[in-house]
Amino acid sequence: MRKQNLLTLTSTLLIGSALVLGGCGNNGGNASSPSVSPASSPAGESASPSASAGGEPVTLTAFLFNMDKRQALEETFKKFTEQNPSITVDLLVNDQDYYTVLKTKIASNDMPDIVMGEYGDLLELGQAGHILDLANDAYIGNYSEQIRSQMTTPDGKIYGIPLDISGMGIYYNKDLFKEAGIEAFPKTQTELREAIDKLKANNITPFGLAVADGWTLAHTLFTTIAGTADDVKALAENAKAGQSIQSDRLKQGFATLDLIYGNADPQASSNNYNASLSLLAQGKVAMLQQGYWAYSSIIDINKDAKLGFGAIPYSDNADDAKLGVNVNVSYAITTKSAHQEAAKKLFEWLTTKEGNGIANENMKQIPAIEGVTVSSNPIADDILSYVNAQKVVPWSQVLMNGSTRVEAEAIMQGYFFKKKTAEDVMTEIAASWAKK
Template identity: 35%
Template sequence: MTTYLSRRTLLGLAGAGAGACLLSACGDDEPSDPNAPQTINWWHIQNTEPMLPVWAALASEYKAAHPNVTLDIQPLENEAFKAKLTTATQAGDPPDLFQSWGGGVLKQQVDAGLVKDITDDVKPWIGGLLPAALEPYTIDGKIYGVPFDIGMVGFWYNKDLFTRAGITAAPTTWTGLLDAVRQLKAAGITPIALAGKDKWPAHYYWSYLAMRVGGVGALQKAVDDKNFDSPDLVAAGDRLKELVDLQPFQKGFLGAAYGTPDGQAAAMGNGGAAMELMGQWAPAVQASSSTSKKGLGDKLGFFPFPTVDGGKGATTEVFGGGNGFAIGKDAPAATADFLKFLLSADNQRKSAQTGAVLPTVREAATAIPDANGKLLAETLASYTGFQLYLDQAYAPALGSQINDSVAELVAGNKSPAQIVKDITQVAKTV
């Protein structure tokens, strides 16, 4: 995701496109006169309930107030979006407004001259956002994107299934998590749902374990040294293998996607698994993927990724990120104003009220509707260290290799010692 949103947010549901008008062309043919007709090509991954209609309604509202602006909207499933964006950027023709998670991918787009420096455009209003949310979109002191959502990855669990298995409290240690998996299996319950096909959900486990074993600085040191072949990162793989060896995942998990009807989110939303490790968008995707379209409701709980015995990391060191938008190099003048409109406090409240978005605008935090969202926001607010998703924080080639290598470990094809060597080999080239 992956993500949801899924990346994560709201990541990865297969959904139908919805959108607005398809009229004039965009790009460098757009007139500079702000009152002249302008078309904004907008690509986003909120392609299902609950955010799909929110974005569509906001687009219609903006259009009504700015009749000279046309919004050509393309809602895309997460993996389809990434593939289409890669093709567009390789051709030097990015959309005007598009989903971004910041980090290394955005930096590569900046270095290639594909996105606009919007520092001056957002200066009058950017102070209303949480500073931590803006960090992944700030490169060399300049702002190239704006986040509308911020959060963290953690374990979402089915309270009823935990009770059925005799688990009375959420695990706080890795050993405790493994014990919970054993109890769930003994009760005939699938412990964990995982989208093995999409790869990015599995990388969450190894990344978090690296942070819990080596501390939040372990991953940054690996990048700086161009060396992931360290005792702490091997140990992270060893801990993950402990989990994999318990066979905790649903049947067919290696071929499962995140947001498909038989995927990870659906397994959780339909009560077919007790846990999933996912970001802040998880409840919304579980609901929209479930047969009832309601998900687990108050049966759903949340707990942070547990500590590892003897490890250097703490539960206050979090892994995650948010969702945002960058503006393409040839975007018309109205694009920055439309982005400002999306990030207004009122519109952030509308997004937050869906339960699918944790708002980045401070004033909108009061609109978070459920206890899990509030708990997650409180946990994030007290963080002592933060790590962006590795497949977004790092150069794309390195992030992809981490996803691939962790997938090989989870599938049983490579050992913890082997995957860090493979990752290091790519790290030396970027």
Template identity: 30%
Template sequence: MKRNLSLLLCLAMVLTLFAGCSAKQGAGETAPPSTSSSDPAQAASNTPAQEPVTIHLFHQKQEAQETFAKIIDAFHDAYPYITVEQEIVTNDPSAILKARIATDEVPDIFQGALDTMDIAQGGYIMDLAGEPFLDNITGEALRDASFTDADGHTWAMPVDGSCEGIFYNKDIFAAYDLTPPKTLSEFDALLETLRDNGVTPFALGFKDAWTIKPIALVAASPAVYAIDADWNAKKSSGQAAFADTPAWTTSFELLKKVYENGNTKTAFDTDYNGACAMVARGEAAMMVQGLWALEPIKSVNPDVNLGMMAMPVSENPDDTKLFQFPDFGLSISASTPHPEACKRFLEFLTRPDSAELWCSTAKLFSAVKGVSVDFDPLAADVNAYIDAGMVSTQADRGWPTAFQPEFEAALPNYLLDKASLPDILKSLDSAWDTAKAASQS
């Protein structure tokens, strides 16, 4: 009997050991150790199946719709469980975004803009500081962006960089032996030569009122902010004023000079696309705009020979600097139910393939390290300014949000002589102080 009991116990132990081994083997088959891979897409394919999620991307870059679609398709191939739906809003996107925020319908990812800091102060944006994918962004883009505050919080990831300056037709310049001016007197001589030869110097599309502001910024950036990068802080603390800053007078006078040397009589009847067409067809020698205008100009005439130059603001050539800044950035909602999926998408945008596709299509400079795209011969002109350190930034970055429309409204009033320049500058001082007080209340 004891012998039989011993046999039964031995058999039980063997069966238990066998069952334990089988269980371990089964666990290994269903959940193998993670495979190390330097390829994020490969690593994603080796992770366990994820619950499907959909994230909502809100932006205003209509010209980037197809490019985003291609990037989203590639992203979905790498992360099949994440669906990205893009919504493009071009008509007052800032107001629409704020309405969504007010009704607790914040998009998962949305475009950073001039009011990003205000939205962040309300607690609606995730702080991206310390996220590994920001290591893929150039330090210059992070420093210059209006998305990183003085406390080191990063409220949006810069995607690309742009500039605003003067597009000029190199063939027209060559025909009259003209070169980009570096001083105000050279600028005046160039305008006189063009007028004397029946050439309209500037294409103006003021029917779209937003096109006036870039002219003011192209002047103010080197005239005001390249000289005093702390001007905004001084204005807010009462140490500076528009009315007492000669460089602001210069900036407004240059705006009027451009207006008086363009298609002045039709400026407010011509829209942005019409002004781009004028440049494309050689009907005007120059246009003050941002790099984003290159695509609509080239769509009318792919062979137009364009250059980019800075606006002279004094008799010192060293003051003639190109206005450069990070252009497009993306924020993540602080209340998104899918924070990791959103971060994966932003990380995907910092990969070289994505960055090169974006910038070659958008015709902008990349904010991603190591990505250089020669999207147009004109890029060589911009790079020459950058390489020489002849660039300035900031301008309207850091202005109180409520001040922006006040500034924009003042520009046509000045051009159409509805108010004198001293009165305009005084009104801007008052508008700034009011907007600053409102932002702190």
């Protein structure tokens, strides 16, 4: 398989756009973040670090929500254990109500050694004293200055380490596009409408959709907000201050949502995430809005699927079509861990070129560490093309509180079933975003 150095991707991505630390696993990190209570003792003082890799055997417990990456992470951690025989890592995975369970673990003083989350969620956990500040750990220097700036809180703390960078856009089946006579992925709403008409004329279902998993619909809103904003970070700050998020561009963006929702497969209302991936992989739908994290699962279903990845068009100006690209979820060490030294040994390895390369090769993701070389694939190449052209925007959802991400699920399900208007959606999301 052809190898490609993704250093250019990381550097250009962070220089060319104001990205925000955060991201998603296969549930998008949309489970409600906990309203956490302060830890009983200051960060780093609640537990004594364990013996190092050369000491007594240690088993780290990692509580994660990315079920679709479980096998890849298990294989990665086995490689770490081969080099550090006294440290093993056990995974606990919950991709349905992750933050609710984590909140229960906090309340019952039953914290794992390692947790994961969005930037905002880890910030809340860190400020409450539940996870360690890693800012002074030497391995943080393995990240580029641009990446570190996205990991750092306003008061100089770093609560987690990201392994990869991801993108959000539309997967499309190249064979079905060719069959319908579509020569290139649409860059405008008019071109998207024309492509849909050509697909339907050839009895090809244009879009897959997973309405039963509300987080997938929430993501269609998040990309619409980001893809129509002049400045996503400024919009987020204004929303938190109670200002309206409505704009002519955002209103026009809902026309794209209508094209996706109105041309989805007949079983869309009952499909879940996995079903939607199967439809795309098996060539039963031509397009699916999803994140890069889904690629490995799609290829597992059909390794011969010929796919491309494009930016979602929200207007009739081709220059407006930009791909959502962001640093992905981060991993953190809890202050209650009795094995902090061993956990930091793992984090140190994951941020080396070797460890980060193994992790991203297994997960089929884009490395967050500069200079790491992993196997290329068509979707990563497409993301790279947008990044190098500086046609990317940051994700909006990582700038929201956890409750807003959850509320967006029901709001967008209401929009799909025509129980809410675009005006309702914009008003309700803005109100939720403004909650303290």
